[in-house]
Amino acid sequence: MLNIITFGTAVYIAIVSGITLRILARKHISSSARLAWFIVVITLPVAGTVLYALLGEVHISQKLRSSKARLLTQMKELEHEKLCGDPAPYKKVPQRYHAIFEYAQTINDFPLSDGNSAELMADADETRRRIIEDIDQAKDHVHLLYYIWLTDTTGTEIAEAVIRAAQRGVACRVMADAIGSRALLKSDLWVKMQRAGVQTETAMPFESMIATHLLNRFDLRNHRKITLIDGKIVYCGSQNCADPEFRPKAKYAPWIDIMARMEGPVVNQTQLLFASDWMSRRADAHLDSFPLNGTPVENGFVAQVNGNGPTERRGAAAHLFATLIQSADEEINITTPYFVPDIIVLNALCAAAIRGVKINMIVPRKNDSWVVATAAKSFYPEVLTAGIRVHEYVGGLLHAKCLTIDGRVTMIGSSNLDLRSFDLNYENNTIIYDKKFTSEVNERQQQYLKNSIEVHLEEVSSWRLPVRIWHNVIGTLGPVL
Template identity: 45%
Template sequence: MCAGIAHHRTAMHDSAVLAWVLFAAHVAVQIIFMVRALLRPHREPSSRLAWILVIALAPVVGVLAYVLFGDSNLGRRRLARLQAAFAALPPAGEVAGPAMEAGVPERYVPLFRVGHSVSHYLPVAGNRAALLPDSASAIAAMVADIDAARHSVHVLFYIWLADGSGLKVVEALKRAAARGVTCRAMADDLGSRAMIRSAHWREMEAAGVQLAAALPVGNPLLHLLFGRVDMRNHRKIVVIDNALTYCGSQNCADAAFAVKAKYAPWVDVMARFEGPVVRQNQHLFASNWMAQVNEDLGPLLRAPLPAAEPGFVAQVIGTGAGVRYSAMPEMFCALMNAARRELVITTPYYVPDEPLQAALCASARRGVATTIVFPARNDSWIVAAASRSYYRDLLEAGVEIREYAGGLLHAKTLTLDGDVTLIGSANIDRRSFELNAENNILLYDTAFTATVRARQQVFLDASAVVSRARVEGYSPARQLWNNLIAMLGPVL
């Protein structure tokens, strides 16, 4: 009997020791990840605090979430390949000729200097642009230009669907390759997963189109050991014959956007550019291509520039893992701070950092007519809730908020005082700021800005004004939900 009691006590002791060991290990893991969150560079204090609270209050979920989302890590190998591509190419500041700030009013020069500090492209003069009427017209123009191409066609899309528009581009590339044009097509491996794994992709390859998947996912579980799966190439770039380029918000897809049809139509803005700025977009494409494919595209960027023609000053702004942290929000803040009379913004996703929210509010407070337009129905319920948590502060500052009811307003545009335009792929959210590779064009031109402003007015006329009474009428439960989701913004 005594032996039995002794055995029982030993078992209890062993269990207690094991429990304490497991508890100590559990706490150690928590502390390790808390320290990791504190040591992560380029993080706002609020983000660090949010991660520490998540790890402390929900240890298992918090640690797992940090492994999945905590570090903006592209992966050492991928980053090394991207850096090697930039090193092999002509310097970004030399691909489009010398800087031409002479035609830009002095108060706008700092904007282009901020842009230069981001990806080292200089503001260059002699550019021309046309704003396409709608998504179908943009695809039709691209197809026509591909059909007229004589030397090279380069396309890069985040989402490429096998729908009417997507297949029109597929067929145009096949036709171009068949007549001897060098065609290179790239799509994000996650955003265009179905297309890349389809027969259409294989048919393009068989026709002679050179293909590449941007940021291949591979095995997602193994990928987590080397970098985040959700760091994506969100760019939309078309460059033809080294002479013209497209920039804007449109993916290679119909406005009906079959993968999220219930939010359709997707309303985008796309512009066709000619001039030296084309070489900057070519450089951006080449860096992405060479990071995935062992092919030197440097000769395209060393070719003589065409004879100078009249045109406006423009500059490509490419952001992503290869450039400095916080580049895109700095650009947005600089534009907001430069406004004197009017600032109009359209964006589908608004989850700003604190300086950006403050800059937008300050714009309205100093008397600038400040308007921001969102879609009334957002395809991301998380972003929709987070965005609306910022409405009260914006409205109190005097910002006019409108919600577009004609579909999912996907256009990313900013016009400033009728003089300056920013157009491209970047949203005003943390994904565009920290995770996605984006491409935009900043330009100074009253005529083209008037055209973009007129398109913005079409969106404004189809939008409902969000009143303070409406926002103040949100139920406590809805306010709690919106604020809770926004609080998680620094975490996600």
């Protein structure tokens, strides 16, 4: 018996020591993430070791890497004009904002483009109605990709519009995330689309935990929300293919989203993002199947598409947010449902506030993720002390994801201000320089503020010690969670 105990202890020490050394020796990991994993493995050796084996490192399968390389090779053959429109779009942008677009281009190689337009949707109902109208008028192709696609009114009506398009000969390609849309993928509606001739694919399929982990981290997700019609129209924003009542989490409803209908070269750039996801599942696919039909509109604005993901340069998303924040001179308005920033973004926000930039951050008061909500509160003392104003929305779950700078620059899309969006999710956003559109987004943010309760430093300072400790424990473990 003693020998068995001794042997088990030796194996246990060897495993924990190996994992600990691996954590300490790793490159491309933040000090906060390293510390968080170190704490978990030391305090919960068995569970911590298992968690690290499953979640500790972002392993990307060779299939994903190969499809990415193949897409980049084919992109080099494209006409540059289709991606940028006006050959000199920077002449419309003040020098202080050039760094935003220059840095964003290093991520996907999408240039700043001119000749774009955007129409802000009034609400979820208008978004659904306009998408269905555009699909019903489609003549060449319809491409849809959603993280969450439900079989509720919105999900069913959009699926039926796609079925009608396929039946009249329109090429329809539909993707849905394996986890976010798991109910749809098992439904009769999914089968109905396939029988109608719609090409369907599962994004980031979850085949089995063990098999998937041998290829890539099993909880990587495709969080994008892309709706493309004929390569001429694209919808960009935070809304999934679901009703605002959001039946799986109805107690947090309504979900408040923001969406824009866009035209111009940004459609072509988004088309390439969709193609990258589709080609990762279809080895025989080629860019010829994804025509770049978006053309510059008269009196349009400059804009650029950005697609983040675990196959892009590590840290690229956080650095982009930091660049946006550092470019601000007067005001930043941030709307995000999940606020768990890394140290780069947190420091950029606090530094901007300290140098005099007025910053409003709007988050939901009642969040569908208690972990994220708790971790977010661990940052409240620091951001409030720096002068950032924090507002908690009380009219439902504020799911809108947008950032405006100085009344001139807007970023709208699928990215949250959290570590998952920075490192693990595939996201799509559009960065726009246009005073008119930014003014419209700012007006929407003011509506959010009217339905929010401001959090003051005095309130946070009065939190009891056990509460503060709990917030900080969860916040410290943020890189793990």
